[in-house]
Amino acid sequence: MQSWNSPAEDRLLSPYTGWTRAHWERLADRMLDAVARHATPRQALIHLPGPVSGNGRHSDGLEGYARTFLLAAFRIAGARGADGTGALAERYAEGLAAGTDPASPERWPRLAACNQAKVEAASIALGLHETRPWIWDRLDPGVRARVVDWLAEMLGGWVPDNNWVWFRAVVEAFLRSVGGPWRQRDLAHAIERTEDWYAGGGWYADGADGPAPFRNFDHYSGWAMQLYPLWYCRISGEQAEEGLADRYRARLADYLTDLQYLVGADGAPLHQGRSLTYRYAAAAPFWAGQVFGAPALSPGLARRIGSGMVRHFTERGGPDDDGLLSLGWYRPHPPIRQNYSGPASPYWASKGFAGLLLPADHPAWTAVEEQLPVERGDFVRTLHAPGWIASGTRADGIVRIANHGADHADQGEVSRHAYDPFYSRWAYSTATGPELGGPGPVPDAEGAVHPSAPDLALPGGGPLDSHVALLDDRGRPSHRRPLTRLAVNGATAASRFRAHWPQHDGAEGPWLTTASALHGPWEVRVVRVDGDPGGARLRIGGWAVSGAVPPEQRTAADRAEARAADGLVGAVVALHGPESGPLRPGVRASTGRSSFGAHAAVPYLEAAARPGVLYVAAVALGRSLDAAPSVTVDGPSVLIDWSDGSSDRLVLSSGEGAAT
Structure with missing residues (x-):
């Protein structure tokens, strides 16, 4: 219900909005x-x-x-x-x-x-x-x-x-x-x-x-x-x-x-x-x-x-x-x-x-x-210039993108780039927003805000939702910017970045190569650690589902979900990882960090990081989720079988990585 004195709707001229x-x-x-x-x-x-x-x-x-x-x-x-x-x-x-x-x-x-x-x-x-x-x-x-x-x-x-x-x-x-x-x-x-x-x-x-x-x-x-x-x-x-x-x-x-x-x-x-x-x-x-x-x-x-x-x-x-x-x-x-x-x-x-x-x-x-x-109708569209793959689903009217091209970083030294929640997430949508760091930094005497490290107010000192990171020995997640675009082809895209912790000491870690394939409400996200991760853990974050009341949280052996009161669901499903360090699910709740509601919850997967291994997760956002896809991993190749019988393939080559 509109709170202002709006004119009468015209559903003949404007069948979708009523506005004139x-x-x-x-x-x-x-x-x-x-x-x-x-x-x-x-x-x-x-x-x-x-x-x-x-x-x-x-x-x-x-x-x-x-x-x-x-x-x-x-x-x-x-x-x-x-x-x-x-x-x-x-x-x-x-x-x-x-x-x-x-x-x-x-x-x-x-x-x-x-x-x-x-x-x-x-x-x-x-x-x-x-x-x-x-x-x-x-x-x-x-x-x-x-x-x-x-x-x-x-x-x-x-x-x-x-x-x-x-x-x-x-x-x-x-x-x-x-x-x-x-x-x-x-x-x-x-x-x-x-x-x-x-x-x-x-x-x-x-x-x-x-x-x-x-x-x-x-x-x-x-x-x-x-x-x-x-x-x-x-x-x-x-x-x-x-x-x-x-x-x-x-x-x-x-x-x-x-x-x-x-x-x-x-x-x-x-x-x-x-x-x-x-x-x-x-x-x-x-x-x-x-x-x-x-x-x-x-x-x-x-x-x-x-x-x-x-x-x-x-x-x-x-x-x-x-x-x-x-x-x-x-x-x-x-x-x-x-x-x-x-x-x-x-x-x-x-x-x-x-x-x-x-x-x-x-x-x-x-x-x-x-x-x-x-x-x-449902669609998957390639947006070559920004390096995005967009997926829209008619059933819930949501549009999502997988982001492998935009981070608003310059070409400068890697270690000084902190993440930017508005640019460097792996995914964005029309129904969710990133966690932004609690109530925000304290304004100065003039009332201005100067957030030099906007992630410090988040649990663990960094981002989780729609993010891929290595966690150091103190549980602090690495940052992505600047990223390097590798490929944007059809329903798939890939990029790589060097893990680093600029908000703390500028330390740099190994490179991570990631790739995405989109289909309906699902994204299959593939991650490979290129280099020695030391004792770091790998974390793959899902969507930040928000609402006026805390979203419901669910976890199982290989799956985590957050469900808002309006029926919006964010889910992550572990599809492939090493037996010695499988992807384990979890959910993190927050308050006051989302523009979409007072309360948010983010499902995620976490595992011990192993070099050269492909970690594969299914990440979903929607109000009516079909069955999660399944994958067959053969060396650098990931064959994705979607629930409707169609398939896609992601290939992460050695070295700097690529995707097809």
Whole structure:
């Protein structure tokens, strides 16, 4: 049941979500009205309740203005100036006047002094472009001059070598469009670096310090790397580089062809990558396909995905009863915070409302909703660029991936890379999230969190769920990053990494080669220790199943399960290991560590590590599990027989390892 005054559902137009454009407009109005209650008198800063980010309260106030202005801009432009509240344009125009006035107590931090302001400047520039007839063209000339002056500090300014290059390019494209200053080399740099990061199949890495295969993949590929290049072309108009919009449009179409497979039937996006508290932003690339004319998905399918995602979060606590988005996935969850996360950070969710730019008679709003891939039937799909194998099951609507390509690590020294729960797990899904370390590190005097070793709050000092590790003599699990991709073929993938313990003493152990084959709710995971493990033990972790009450735990001789109250089951089954050290099952419970519920439980298998031996486990997540697969191991070859009579084969060769 929705806790807000939502319009009536239309199950003829929207048979899967019931949502229409009116739902989107009502929700946007509710969110904008809620944040207005926290604005400074002249609307330039919006100080929302919650912990201060590492950038400080002043920056957070600008963030509150800029990110909600993006939502307001979509609402204003989509209604051709006749927005539901009747005063959005005036409110945000007043904020522009005060924020850019050096003498105002509400003045914004300067871009040259506050790097985070550069991020927010891009949202302001984008919003000003979309609302030009209703805001920019009506501003006093003096205010326009001050806005140009504030934005102009972006020229030649430092930005990280990742999606931030487009913040600078979008700002300068807007400046160019209004007769302000701009630098061709800044624009060229964004275009050139984007080509360097293109991984094929429509996917971009979000920055990279070496050649392909890249390892920086998450939702940023859709809500930043796909979005801003096309918006740069939209703002630039005829001044955009020849053929650039067509190039970016074609890549977005290819990307969406893959991305549609990473959405659960309940509307949930894949829970992987940083900044997950942006929530609705995951819908942005699907709307972008309609806004920019990338014809990969039909209008009815694009709206079904967008409405499904936003309804998914809206019905689970975001916005809250006060109409505000909290720092969390559904409801507040402190461990999901990152150093740059402030109380207004979640409002990049505004990107997910880009569909409001489309007129009410656009096919994206008038076409009948269509089924998601996971609603049409079971699938296994290879996503080559990020090194993922995706499996979706129609019976429960869950999508899972096996991750053998993404860890967001650079090419530096192995021993200094701690694991990152949002990137370096072996598996992610639309129904579960990783354990994040209890209540989180203690904030500093400014309220900011600086987790130098986010795993230390976990039992044993490290990760368990969806993880493979060697346990040292103190029971501490090794870390995976950086991984090396070996193969991604059909339903199978493989990678290797050197076991190390960076959060303690930087010690390094042997290499581990792992491979996965996916089928329905099951993953067969094969592990080999390449080198002397000493006295270490090997541990293979299953899914973190969560709920409002502690999940039920079950163990047998070769199997462990965790079952949530809603019927979601995580299971691990030992399929093969040495007789001298068989895989033994167990379950670990935790509280306050999952974004999906107060209580979680993780089934796992553990054994004495032996060099050169294949350890084979079946790992499952679902609400209706069929029989576990069986395997036949012959040297480096593992023949997998699935319960439906089909089969797959994994081969781990000697040396560095491979899989076929």
